[in-house]
Amino acid sequence: MTQLVWFRNNLRVEDNKPLAEAMKAEGDVIAVYCFDPRHYAETEFEFPKTGAFRAQFLIESIANLQEKLSTLTIPLFLFHDKPEVVFPNLIANFEVKNIFSQTEWTSEEVSVTNAVKSKSTEQVAWHQYYDQFLFHPEDIPYNDFSKIPKVFTEFRKKCEKYTSVRELAESPKKQNCSISAEKIAKFTTKIPSLQALGLEPPKLDHRTAFPFQGGETAGRERIQNYIWETQNIATYKQTRNELIGTEYSSKFSAWLANGSISPRMIYWEVKKFEKQVKKNQDTHWIVFELIWRDFFKFISLKYGDKLFTMGGVLEKKYNWKISEAIKEQWIEGKTKYNFVNANMKELAKTGWMSNRGRQNVASFWAKELQQDWRIGASYFESLFIDYDVHSNWGNWQYVSGVGNDPRDRKFNIEKQAENYDPNGAYVNVWLK
């Protein structure tokens, strides 16, 4: 009897519920990850769905996952193909009885899950777990996703009062694998190169604020470094709006996005730090931001595909415009604001931008240029190392006035530049 773990956006071995559950079941455990060609196609807005920065980070994450799983004697089979194409063969060859995976609910992911399910035999049982949250969906004080409030503060306060963060899942232990080495070798393939995914390797820009590697090992090192070694966590709230370098914010987002680390890992490490070293507003604020991350996931659960519609979750009817020339100027950093231009150049050269930068360039695009906000969101999706479907589309809606911002703000770019880059140091990094 074989248990199969299907890795999607949960590329870690520690604190991984599907993996932990598979390892509790009887029999051998095997694992699979698919580089799905649909993820490397063009979006409806004509950007590559996954650009080279994120693809490179993903390749590193998978290499690390494969290594970690092999120390547990779990083979990770890799395919550059659609899951629904490769699963029937795996199920038949390994006599798979159970499939374990993280629950995904956005429509593209659900259609893939359904396609795989339709191709798997009735003897296969499915086990799916929400494993990407800080607050588990079963633990929040709303018994129905439709009851989740539109406004963040209301959601946060209630969850902080009534919801506890779950303990980490049990650490996996090495299994005895009865599958022959020959059989494993027959199914073993190499990680596809960037070129095989249709992408050119990105050039390293020494100015990058995100010079990090993909994978659980690097993600956990970053937690260790940011919380314990530099203790930057103790000044996080004061530095989080800065713009230059690796240390002004945690940079956890990229590992969180593909699940190389979990929000629970960060939470419990912060709690330990608060007990052993220091507890202040700054240490609290990183948890506050992780609740924002959860909030956008819950909003996405509540509103489904409205996350991607022009009118957004509020069903607003604005007069969105579309101009190729304006899009080019924005992307190339040739607008009237140097602050926007510097941020857009940083993004194009590194796949990274600070939260302050993201808010400004998105507000400029949607509120000042009044361009279809979904084009901006789709460009971010293509470029960002830390792209996360819920955080990206949810934040874009929020900034564009079709989401859940009760204040519906338009950023005054000149004022923002004055406040956050008073001496032009950031603009100089990218425009000089």
Ligand SMILES: Cc1cc2nc3c(=O)[nH]c(=O)nc-3n(C[C@H](O)[C@H](O)[C@H](O)COP(=O)(O)OP(=O)(O)OC[C@H]3O[C@@H](n4cnc5c(N)ncnc54)[C@H](O)[C@@H]3O)c2cc1C
């Ligand atoms: C238009 C726009 C698009 C965005 N797209 C993404 C995206 O695709 N993926 C993504 O992870 N974040 C996105 N964000 C949120 C935020 O900008 C990033 O999470 C943050 O800049 C990542 O840097 P960090 O890890 O150093 O964050 P820190 O400031 O160190 O925060 C710690 C963690 O809290 C979470 N977090 C912080 N701010 C937010 C927020 N506003 N919304 C949701 N979670 C948050 C992240 O998981 C982050 O890693 C977007 C924001 C905007 C305005």
